[in-house]
Amino acid sequence: MSNSTTAQNKPESEQPQQQKPQVLEEDDEFEDFPVEDWPQEEAEQATGSASGTNEHLWEESWDDDDAAEDFSKQLKEELKKVEGSS
Amino acid sequence: MATTPILDQFLGSLGELVQNRDGGKLQDFLQIEPPLSEIYQQMIAELRQRYPPGSDSDTALQQRCEGLVPKTKGGSSWSAFPTFVRLYFSFMRDVNIENLLETYNLLKGLLNQCVLSLGDSQMGVVVLPTVLYLSKVLAKLAMGLDRRPELIAHILRMEGGSDQENFEKVTLVEKSANVVREAFIKCLTDRSGTPGPHAKPEGKRKGIYLMANLCLKLLFQCGKLRNAEQMFSSISAQSPPLAHFPASQRVTYLYYLGRYLFSNNLFYPAQIALQSAYDQCHRQALSQRNLILTYLIPCNIVMGRFPSQALLQRPEAQGLAEQFDPLCRLIVHGDYLAFREHLSVNSKSAQWFARKGILLTLRNRCEILVWRSFCRKVFIQGGYHGDPQAQAQRGPPPYLYLQKLLMATRWLQRKHNTQPSNGHVNGLAEGEHHGYGSQTIEHPADPEFTGLDDPQNVTKSDNDHEILKKYGDYLASDGYFDEAGNWQDNAPGNLIDGEPELDYQECEFNPYATSTYDDENDQSSLLMQEIESILASLLTQGLMRGYLTHRNPRFAIPGARLRGALPTGFPNVWQTIYAREKEDSHVPGWVKLPEPTATGAAALGGGGRVVNLSGARPVGNQ
Numbered sequence: 001m002s003n004s005t006t007a008q009n010k011p012e013s014e015q016p017q018q019q020k021p022q023v024l025e026e027d028d029e030f031e032d033f034p035v036e037d038w039p040q041e042e043a044e045q046a047t048g049s050a051s052g053t054n055e056h057l058w059e060e061s062w063d064d065d066d067a068a069e070d071f072s073k074q075l076k077e078e079l080k081k082v083e084g085s086s
Numbered sequence: 087m088a089t090t091p092i093l094d095q096f097l098g099s100l101g102e103l104v105q106n107r108d109g110g111k112l113q114d115f116l117q118i119e120p121p122l123s124e125i126y127q128q129m130i131a132e133l134r135q136r137y138p139p140g141s142d143s144d145t146a147l148q149q150r151c152e153g154l155v156p157k158t159k160g161g162s163s164w165s166a167f168p169t170f171v172r173l174y175f176s177f178m179r180d181v182n183i184e185n186l187l188e189t190y191n192l193l194k195g196l197l198n199q200c201v202l203s204l205g206d207s208q209m210g211v212v213v214l215p216t217v218l219y220l221s222k223v224l225a226k227l228a229m230g231l232d233r234r235p236e237l238i239a240h241i242l243r244m245e246g247g248s249d250q251e252n253f254e255k256v257t258l259v260e261k262s263a264n265v266v267r268e269a270f271i272k273c274l275t276d277r278s279g280t281p282g283p284h285a286k287p288e289g290k291r292k293g294i295y296l297m298a299n300l301c302l303k304l305l306f307q308c309g310k311l312r313n314a315e316q317m318f319s320s321i322s323a324q325s326p327p328l329a330h331f332p333a334s335q336r337v338t339y340l341y342y343l344g345r346y347l348f349s350n351n352l353f354y355p356a357q358i359a360l361q362s363a364y365d366q367c368h369r370q371a372l373s374q375r376n377l378i379l380t381y382l383i384p385c386n387i388v389m390g391r392f393p394s395q396a397l398l399q400r401p402e403a404q405g406l407a408e409q410f411d412p413l414c415r416l417i418v419h420g421d422y423l424a425f426r427e428h429l430s431v432n433s434k435s436a437q438w439f440a441r442k443g444i445l446l447t448l449r450n451r452c453e454i455l456v457w458r459s460f461c462r463k464v465f466i467q468g469g470y471h472g473d474p475q476a477q478a479q480r481g482p483p484p485y486l487y488l489q490k491l492l493m494a495t496r497w498l499q500r501k502h503n504t505q506p507s508n509g510h511v512n513g514l515a516e517g518e519h520h521g522y523g524s525q526t527i528e529h530p531a532d533p534e535f536t537g538l539d540d541p542q543n544v545t546k547s548d549n550d551h552e553i554l555k556k557y558g559d560y561l562a563s564d565g566y567f568d569e570a571g572n573w574q575d576n577a578p579g580n581l582i583d584g585e586p587e588l589d590y591q592e593c594e595f596n597p598y599a600t601s602t603y604d605d606e607n608d609q610s611s612l613l614m615q616e617i618e619s620i621l622a623s624l625l626t627q628g629l630m631r632g633y634l635t636h637r638n639p640r641f642a643i644p645g646a647r648l649r650g651a652l653p654t655g656f657p658n659v660w661q662t663i664y665a666r667e668k669e670d671s672h673v674p675g676w677v678k679l680p681e682p683t684a685t686g687a688a689a690l691g692g693g694g695r696v697v698n699l700s701g702a703r704p705v706g707n708q
Contacts, residue, residue, distance in 0.1 A: 028377070028441070029229075030303065030342070031373055032338075033333075033337070033338070035334065035368070036334050037332035037334065040366065042368055042369060043369055045369055055396045056396065057397040058386055058394060058397070059393070060390070060660040061658060062392050062414070062418050063652075063656065064418045064463070065466070065652075071419060075494060075497070078493065079493065083468075
């Protein structure tokens with residue numbers, strides 16, 4: 001049964017270049033883990049990178065205060081026009 | 087009569103395994119998936135020869151299987167099990183894996199019987215590994231068939247044929263989920279072992295999350311998330327703490343729970359569950375970590391927390407930056423039309439989000455953040471920021487005229503309309519505003535209503551003939567009942583309701599007729615109403631702080647002297663939401679270890695245990 005349900009991976013020589021996107025595109029399924037249990041140390045990120053274990057994962061402050069950015073500059077011009085006319 | 091040496095030996099071994107209660111080995115013996123080893127092939131050959139399909143040999147085979155369980159006075163002590171083994175043999179003998187649908191049905195029957203055997207309070211636990219094994223094969227088969235609809239098209243036709251209207255299609259995946267749920271319930275309600283929140287899972291309770299996870303996988307696959315609700319509440323009520331189970335089961339369960347909460351818009355508990363799944367997931371399990379992040383990231387974005395570059399550069403985040411980075415940038419940017427365009431059906435990103443099941447959530451929940459950014463930018467460029475000189479005196483608080491926000495919105499709409507690259511019209515060209523309805527939501531032109539703006543089109547006289555030909559039986563019927571209820575004959579071709587041009591000249595049919603079409607002020611006030619509503623929503627949610635004035639519309643930011651107008655009027659989104667949500671960090675569906683300090687005393691006294699009082703006498707009786 002197993003080989004008939006997963007027909008796409010049967011011929012191994014076929015389209016090796018197509019396989020890579022398939023892994024990401026088709027596999028939305030949460031696969032079974034190969035091991036049953038592991039200690040918490042094995043879950044944590046390796047500390048090899050320069051930033052260490054406690055690198056920050058989330059940006060809480062993202063407001064854009066750059067008045068020189070294009071959108072803001074255009075907006076400023078537009079608001080000026082309105083002020084001038086009214 | 088043909089002898090069956092292999093079958094005899096096989097039955098002998100099964101008997102021993104049952105006696106030793108060796109569930110793991112029993113599952114190992116009851117193989118069903120090809121490729122099967124030579125010994126199984128020989129056993130199948132014996133079965134076909136000695137017990138060919140038919141009721142007589144089924145009875146004979148059943149009798150042999152009865153010997154597997156000890157006999158008691160009332161018959162077999164575990165009667166479901168011999169029937170299961172007999173079904174196993176018939177399955178091995180009859181299955182034709184070329185026919186996947188038939189294989190599916192046979193296997194479902196086999197699993198059903200195995201789940202019945204699981205129900206036994208003494209012996210059931212012995213078949214737990216077998217139930218899990220068969221469930222997994224069934225799930226794999228059902229999901230495989232689900233992806234190849236041509237193989238099951240004929241049963242869908244057959245089932246749907248008779249009473250299509252009242253028939254809700256139950257897919258093979260959902261049917262499988264229902265069988266697996268039965269097994270889950272048997273595990274959850276097992277009474278053996280020590281009860282209570284401190285007890286480690288024993289017996290069938292060890293299988294609670296294995297079965298729950300498989301069932302959830304199937305429910306997610308067939309899109310029947312609502313059916314999971316009952317499972318989560320039974321787990322909350324009856325399960326031992328999740329912490330007692332192995333890491334693989336914990337992570338898988340928290341992933342599904344998080345996704346379930348996310349799709350119910352419970353973003354804060356969803357974020358806790360998914361973050362915990364991510365933190366506990368093995369660091370080398372990249373595909374699982376990737377899927378967890380696929381939901382953890384949007385969950386945080388909705389609450390105003392964006393993934394850092396450090397996170398997006400992790401190996402498991404492969405492919406996620408290109409989806410979520412542009413989205414975050416659009417939220418910061420503040421152009422609501424660009425945001426909508428990014429998530430419109432035609433865009434590639436939208437297709438990816440839709441496949442992951444998060445498109446609608448992102449559309450509905452992130453747009454308010456875009457508007458916040460927009461208001462903030464308009465305030466920076468066009469608001470009154472307070473007089474720095476007049477600090478000591480009582481000057482007016484910082485404010486923004488909403489008229490400026492209105493002008494800026496119009497500017498955005500014009501900007502998008504003049505970009506020729508758009509396949510469709512997002513904004514409205516100058517002087518081309520709706521006379522009614524929303525000024526910020528674009529309704530795509532419906533071909534059915536084209537030309538209705540031009541009254542000439544509606545009552546074109548050369549259409550009359552066509553219309554009468556089509557609807558004459560209604561518009562100019564043979565007769566009608568008058569006001570008194572008496573029948574009146576009607577001359578052929580005579581319009582019963584009269585001639586629209588002549589008899590209804592005085593009437594106004596356009597329900598929007600009062601809004602004068604060309605009046606710029608009128609549309610502005612419609613847009614102003616919408617802008618006021620959006621701001622009111624931002625204020626109610628705490629994403630902006632201050633108050634609105636309606637006459638001479640303004641957004642004012644009082645109390646800004648100390649911290650400045652921007653941080654006061656536009657507080658940090660995540661911190662605002664977090665401050666509100668952290669009060670209740672309970673995650674429904676996640677059974678935690680009891681906290682040692684608060685409930686320690688009660689738990690020592692056996693808190694949570696049910697005391698049976700059915701034999702107790704009522705107070706006052708002797």
